[in-house]
Amino acid sequence: MGWLCCPDCHQPLSERSAQVCCSDCGQSWRVRHGIADFTDSARRAEDEEFGTYARALPELVRIARHDGWLEALEKVICPLPEVGPGMFSYVTDESKGDLIHVTNIGRGHKVLDLGCGLGAVSVAIAQRGADCHVVDVSHEQTIFTAIRCRQLGCAGVKAACAGDDMKLPLADGYLDAIVMNGVLEWLGCAERYRGSPEDSQLAMLREAHRVLRPGGELYVASKNLYSLLHFLGTAPDHGTRLPWIGILPPQLQRLLTVGRVPDSGARIYGLRAYRRLFRTAGFVEIAAYALMPEFRHPKRFIPLSAPAPVAFRGPDSSDIYNRRLERLLARLLPCEVLRRLVYCYGFLLEKK
């Protein structure tokens, strides 16, 4: 636990009878199954009351510990009616971890997988030989990731449960790199943070900036609000999550729906707005990538600066364009337009 520090005053923590304590501000947090929990667990228990996925997580961890992580996914996640096989392929798809090749992550680097979920990216980071740290708001997901990494031969993954208040229990300048794969858009859903969804995203980016060393890298993958799919009626993970209306600014969405559809708190942006957000948080962009067909199952990482017409029209684009009109437009539109309409972006940012 020596790598953890107080999320509020950033002083080192001491471990005492299943608790970690800050000697400076006097706060203490529980340690469960060897993992410190900095979240508001009582509030999260209320949130997760109705989610069958969240309810299944303790069983997932139990089976993973005894029978193996893959067996646990097959037995617990596959039969879930909500998520089912889609979640299984999402969690086991190793191609997500290939993002480390478009970053500078190497052996011995201290890397944080922020919002690790069930550990698809964490495994790739650990197998690359980096000193892998994982943080997630779900205690069970964090434990599962640590178990999965250990069973795949990557012992020594450091795990903590934190982030629902947009604070990280790490010292200033501690990390070499942070990966946020499909996390940024959901930060506004955290109820413990009092600010607006946009504020919560900015707060977490600033926190990431704090814990990175100068020259450290942040990789962010998120969805594009102005993607071809959203223009053609797919509901975006943004605001009210209504088709077409969801593309509009949240205030306008509230006006059009007369406030009847609640704001989910999820926020995604277009290319320019993402860049503005990262600049505000203090990052400098090294590269931006179009992730084809999407970041959950990426098959191509195409630098936006590269004139790669073939890559934008690859056969795997049909994985995401299901309707005839989508496929037709994806074939007819010029590449310069297509690169602005991709479903997902990945950004490689640097702390100067």
Added chain:
Amino acid sequence: MSSVCQRIIDDFGSALGLSGLSRVPWYLIAGKAGPNAVLKIVIPPARLARGYVLTVARHASTPVIKHEVSVVNRLRQALPPHVSESVPKVLVHGQFDGLEYFGIPFYESRGNRRIARRLARKRRLAWVEQWLTELGAATRHCGLTQEWLEAEYAKTISRIQADPRVACDVKRQVQESFETICNSAEQIPSVCCHGDLWPGNILWQHASTGAVVLDWGAARWPGLPCVDLCRFALSNFGSNGPIGDAIRRYCRAIGLDPAYVPALYDLYNVFVKAELDVAYATQPLARWDPFLEDGDASPSHKLSCMLAPIK
């Protein structure tokens, strides 16, 4: 600060003596599942006279790169010139920060579409049959050996026998196929087997140059005969006409009794599925179907043959 991909490209460029390679556009193709997964860095021929494709190991422990380079180099030496043209030349084989890679020239994939419109699928099968016959003739060796079969398959087969997910009739079928091949090992010639010969791994060039066969990572030399032809025929959806004839012609050319083909294909198929561990857990095993013999090759029949659950 440059990414891992960019630094591999720089390393490749310096090995080739190309100084301008660090500024060229590129993109990354992510790997698939399995312990032998590789990534591809594609440098299209935009500003350079020719483009390149770098195949990079996903992990430091991935052995497939060394294997593929070795097979390709041996093949290019062993095959007659007009056949070896279809095997891409390895320009650089190197290592960067523990990740092994090799680079080959970029082959224009738009030829694929153009030729697809022009050539009937039947003619594609004819080209593959002809090419495999020549490959088989050049790499043919008299008879498989019991020891080789044991070394290649016994471990995988015992894993399948112990796996509760695999249905009993499939286990029985696999065991029978293995015994059939083992009992007649001397009568079955060994050839170089590509191991993953589906249309996506063949880039159709202009008629004069034929085609280029990519992805030799799953290749075996010595390997099982005829399985590449079966694999191609099964995945070349919608091909017309009987393919049993093609198999018989191929068998005659390399001196193989066609009666062994179903058992050979079963063995190969099981091996491939078992190697891809994640896919093996979620996908059912395909089994040999008599359609290859009677020539009934309707697309739906073939798809059901490949994908229908066995359990």
